[in-house]
Amino acid sequence: MNFTIQNVLIATVDDYATVDVQVVDGAIASIAPSLEVIGTAINGENKLLLPGFFNAHTHSSEIWQRGIIPPLPLELWLAQLYDFAPLDTEKVYLSALGTAVETLLSGGTSVVDHLILIPGKELETIATAVRAYKEVGIRAFVSPLIQDESLSAGIPSGETEQNHEPFFRSTQATLELIEEAVRQFHRPDEGVSLLVAPTGIQLCSDALFQGCIELSNKYNLCRHSHLLETKAQEKLAQQKYGCTAVEHLKRIGYLGDRTSLAHCIHLRDTDITILAETQSTVVHNPLSNLRLGSGIAPILKYRQAGVNVTFGCDGASSNDSQDLLEAIKIGSILHNVTDLDYQHWITPRQAVEMASSGGAKGLNMVDQLGSLTVGKKADFVLYDLTSLSLLPRTDPIGLLTLGRPTNAVESVWVNGRQIVANGKVTTIDVDDLRQQLFQHSHWDTKRKSETVAQLEAHYRTVMSL
Ligand SMILES: [Zn+2]
Numbered sequence: 001m002n003f004t005i006q007n008v009l010i011a012t013v014d015d016y017a018t019v020d021v022q023v024v025d026g027a028i029a030s031i032a033p034s035l036e037v038i039g040t041a042i043n044g045e046n047k048l049l050l051p052g053f054f055n056a057h058t059h060s061s062e063i064w065q066r067g068i069i070p071p072l073p074l075e076l077w078l079a080q081l082y083d084f085a086p087l088d089t090e091k092v093y094l095s096a097l098g099t100a101v102e103t104l105l106s107g108g109t110s111v112v113d114h115l116i117l118i119p120g121k122e123l124e125t126i127a128t129a130v131r132a133y134k135e136v137g138i139r140a141f142v143s144p145l146i147q148d149e150s151l152s153a154g155i156p157s158g159e160t161e162q163n164h165e166p167f168f169r170s171t172q173a174t175l176e177l178i179e180e181a182v183r184q185f186h187r188p189d190e191g192v193s194l195l196v197a198p199t200g201i202q203l204c205s206d207a208l209f210q211g212c213i214e215l216s217n218k219y220n221l222c223r224h225s226h227l228l229e230t231k232a233q234e235k236l237a238q239q240k241y242g243c244t245a246v247e248h249l250k251r252i253g254y255l256g257d258r259t260s261l262a263h264c265i266h267l268r269d270t271d272i273t274i275l276a277e278t279q280s281t282v283v284h285n286p287l288s289n290l291r292l293g294s295g296i297a298p299i300l301k302y303r304q305a306g307v308n309v310t311f312g313c314d315g316a317s318s319n320d321s322q323d324l325l326e327a328i329k330i331g332s333i334l335h336n337v338t339d340l341d342y343q344h345w346i347t348p349r350q351a352v353e354m355a356s357s358g359g360a361k362g363l364n365m366v367d368q369l370g371s372l373t374v375g376k377k378a379d380f381v382l383y384d385l386t387s388l389s390l391l392p393r394t395d396p397i398g399l400l401t402l403g404r405p406t407n408a409v410e411s412v413w414v415n416g417r418q419i420v421a422n423g424k425v426t427t428i429d430v431d432d433l434r435q436q437l438f439q440h441s442h443w444d445t446k447r448k449s450e451t452v453a454q455l456e457a458h459y460r461t462v463m464s465l
Pocket of ligand 1: 059
């Protein structure tokens, strides 16, 4: 559908301008004052139009455990997460809808779902998430989370002799599964892309990484992974490879300009140089890193080294929300305490650019997404500048990123299709979603994780606790 937004505020290089924006066939056709109205006229007065942000790393089905996992570091938190992971696709469907809705209503138009697969129902899990994202209309980058080593292998052995159960599915079977998923669901033109996404060096063999590289080359897929989220993983890399994880990933050829890496907390300066040289993207998940005590990623160093950085919420049980504006706010101001030189701090406009074009770069789509540019796809968000949280009138982008915006998203378009209007998602029934989430869950305060009990003593020993 064609439309023209009239008299809307957009950001220019260092100021704002009031313009009209014409959209024809899903793309931005023209941006200038006083344009002829093509298609439907939309009143943009007292509204700010920004390119859609990327929720560049999350795990949708974690919604079912948000708020319940006690304060634990990643390795033990994961044990609890997997002990209670939802095993039916109905829940996968509902949590993908929930993730999409919360992303849209906090300024996102794209989501990278590092999707946890139900054992034995892997393709069904992927099909279900794809269906949910298509129904909502958000642009989806579905990244099936794979590994070929069992959970205990992710903890360094230290001085002890550890035997790990083999993973239940072979490396080859996993790669075949991903290839089949790509054949069935990778449809970038329809707004759904698949990524290869080994969970990380802590639980994946080189054979799995290499198989993913081959699939990525064969089908032109982006690559995703967790990277050095915890101190334990840093130790594990030394134990496994005798070098840093970044050096190893470079050696096997996993890094590159279509590779995005979530967390990137425990990197050395030489690793940062490698990320810059290979043009890899860092996905910053500040809330999850705080929640799990993982650390503060050296984001200012990345920016100074020329590494592309964007933001993610991470899964909703290590956050415990999917509010992208919150991730952008914390992910910006958190670093002010790491560098006395305030000239290095992230400005609101830089944060917006990281969240939009930074995300597009990491997914190799910067020629099509990530900015309000004629010819690019119409993935953008209209903010209501008369919302209480964006008043009084000061600097709109400053208040949007440093404030606590509520009900600020007025409309959202993805590929020129309006999927949020008057602050409400129009493609699905959100009241019904609320009811379903309620009915499929129960209040819970007493659950205990057996795997945490098994792993905790060893974890404390190797981490010298
Ligand atoms: Zn993650």
